[in-house]
Amino acid sequence: MDLQKRNKLFIDNEAFITLSMMQEGLLYPVTHLMNAEEDKKVNETKSFNKITFPFSFILAPAGKKNEKILKQLKKDEIVDLYCENKKVGEIKTEEVFKIDKNQRIKLIYGSNDINNPNIARTFKRLGNYAISGKLKLIESPIKKDLQNVKETIKRTNAKNIVGIIANANPFHRVHERIIRLALENNDIVVLFLAKNLKNNGIDYETRYKVVTKIIDKFFPKNRVLIVPLHNTYIFAGLNEVIMDSLVIKNFGCNKFLIGQTHEGLGIHYENQKTKTIFDILKGINLETITINEYVYCDICKTMVSQNSCPHGSHHHINYHSEALLELLKNGIIVPSIMMRKEANAIYLSSLFKNRFNNLQKLYFDLIPNKGIIENHSEEELYIALSKLYQTTSMT
Known part of the structure; x- marks a missing residue:
């Protein structure tokens, strides 16, 4: 068909990123958009090619225009994919088939209660018809990070590669402790930093800046790799840990470090043994x-595991991310036992841009200096204030 007369399907960024993951091999064993037969089988067996996969991998974009196009597509017809008014790829049509939206939502989330905002959002962006066929994307937002990890593993001849997933919202001392523990027995740590499509706290760019700063300054060079993990709908609900495991494995890791309190771990006891998902x-x-x-x-007077500390919970200070985020959002420096001053400085200068009327004079009046007013950034002021808060001789 003439390029000018090709049909078009319009997808959102979430669908584009998810398709990119599949094309780059991060969702292996899945390597293509499934047809009706595969869709039914995977949804029933929760596996594909003898490997656990919790639900079928399909493309069913919402919208009246998309549905009209899908209904008239013929076998082997090529349809262009557009995202944000830009062509991002094409599909050679194998089959178009009707799906059960309610069933799919329940398979992903474990519920189809649309009072849940995440379920409602996914239901809204899901169409009634899916398309299977050969997918070809023009570019991929995933490829560069994947290549970097694979090349680093090959260059360093790393044998033990552990993946850790973190929101780092915000990044605190426990995150550091976990990464250090992982480095003790592994060659490389791949830190997957969650990149949510909907901002639920501190934006990704700021979180990435903080993590990069701490890793570069306080950790061995080139042994911690930071990778964005695009948190699309396939990572929602009960299947999050399964999908995380697939992505971590396909990035080249052979270990997955996860917190015991992770909701998706599903810890339970069976025959007097601890079981997980x-x-x-x-x-x-x-x-x-x-x-x-x-x-x-x-x-x-230090950070401890609850299993190794003999003192009761009334002596324990918890590292609750929500509480630390609340402090930052109110412009309060988080105590140094919970977060490094470098992290505090980046977070606060990002959340409260141009906060001070006369920054240079304020710095000159409060912080030891050379006797002349010099140019300082808001980050430098926060770091200097944090150092003053750590002074103990008069407390």
């Missing part, structure tokens, strides 16, 4: 390491 996974050869919750003990 990993016990039912098939074909995903990934060593999983669960870690205990860390707290700061005001008797031990």
Whole structure:
């Protein structure tokens, strides 16, 4: 068909990123858009090619225009994919088939209660018809990060590569402790920094800046790789840990470090043994390491595992991300036992841009200096204030 007369399907950025993951091999064993027969089988068996996969991988874009186009597509016809008014790829049509939206939502989330805002959003962007066929994307937002990890593993001849997923919203001392623990017995740590399509706290760019700053300054060079993990709908609900495991494995990791309190872990007891969701996974050869919750003990005067500290919870200070985020959003410097001053400085200068009327004079009046007013950034002021808060001789 003439390029000018080709039909077009319009997808959103979430669909584009998810398709990119599939094309780059991050969702293996899935390598293509599934047809009706595959859709039914995977939804029933929760596996594909003998490897656990919780639901079928399909493209069913919403919208009246998309539905009209899908209904008239013929086998082997090429249809262009557009995202944000730009051509991003094409599909050679194999089959178009009707789907059950309610069933798909329940398979993904474990519920189809549209009172849940995430479920309602996914339901809205899901159409009634899916298309299968050969997909070809023009470019991929995933490829560069994947290549970097694979090349680093090859260059360093790394044998033990552990993946860690973190929101780092915000990045605090426990995150650091976990990464250090992972480095003790592994060659490389791949830190997957969640990149949510909907901002639920501090924006990704600021979180990435903080993590990069801390890793570059306080960790061994080139042993911690930071990778954005695009948190699309396939990572929602009950299947988050399964999809995380697939992506981590396909990035080249052979270990997955996860917190014992992770909701998706599904810890339970069976025949007097502790079981998790990993016990039912098939074909995903990934060593999983669960870690205990860390707290700061005001008797031990250090960060401890709850399992290793003899003092009660009334002596423990918890690293609750929501509480730390609340402090930052109110312009309060988080205590140094919970977060580094470098992180505080970046977060606060990002959340409260141009906060001070006369920054240079304020710095000159409060902070030891050379006797002349010099140019300083808001980050430098926050770091200097944090150092003053750590002074103990008059407390």
